[in-house]
Amino acid sequence: MSTFSIVLFVHVLSAMALFVAIALEGAILARVRAAQNIEALKLAVRNSGRLGAIYGPAFIGILLGGIYLAAQLHIRAAWVPLALGATLLIAIIGGVMTARKMSRLRKAAEESSAFEPLAAIARGNTLAVSYGFRAGLAVGIVFLMSTTPTLMPSLLALTIASVSGVVLGLRMRRVSGFDGNLRTTESHATARS
Numbered sequence: 001m002s003t004f005s006i007v008l009f010v011h012v013l014s015a016m017a018l019f020v021a022i023a024l025e026g027a028i029l030a031r032v033r034a035a036q037n038i039e040a041l042k043l044a045v046r047n048s049g050r051l052g053a054i055y056g057p058a059f060i061g062i063l064l065g066g067i068y069l070a071a072q073l074h075i076r077a078a079w080v081p082l083a084l085g086a087t088l089l090i091a092i093i094g095g096v097m098t099a100r101k102m103s104r105l106r107k108a109a110e111e112s113s114a115f116e117p118l119a120a121i122a123r124g125n126t127l128a129v130s131y132g133f134r135a136g137l138a139v140g141i142v143f144l145m146s147t148t149p150t151l152m153p154s155l156l157a158l159t160i161a162s163v164s165g166v167v168l169g170l171r172m173r174r175v176s177g178f179d180g181n182l183r184t185t186e187s188h189a190t191a192r193s
Helices: 003-034 038-073 079-111 115-122 125-147 151-170 172-176 185-192
Strands: none
Touching (some): 003 038, 003 079, 003 125, 003 172, 038 115, 079 115, 125 151, 125 172, 151 172
């Protein structure tokens, strides 16, 4: 077994871990947006803080592994730095935009018992846009790795993937059951019966 094989394994495993973290974050975000009381919101926001234990090692494995593999294979294609740059962008946006917003929300939920102001923050578009953008970029990176395109198709693929991710992230209102009026789909069904 060579060093190359081990690094390749770690790189692929890290990519799998990234997608696991993205899926878990999506589930947590849906719960945050659908929370109907302060306790449900606190629980969902608290769970978001645990994602760093998956995201951190995943990014390290992807970035270091990707750099090593590209150097060993002497890959000079345009998609390689774009994929690595997009991975860094996912990490930075997740750390700056999402982690800070969730941290503020977690702190506010612990200090306050007023649910409505916190629900308005939780149901805002910032978290959904960040999530969708990062998830879309991750899919775009897998596309680049699979198809190894030249510069312009690589840029186009990342753009389409990230924009599609944002659109899907903004549609999380339907997934979480939130319709924008601080009532859930279940509440609508109850009201109609």
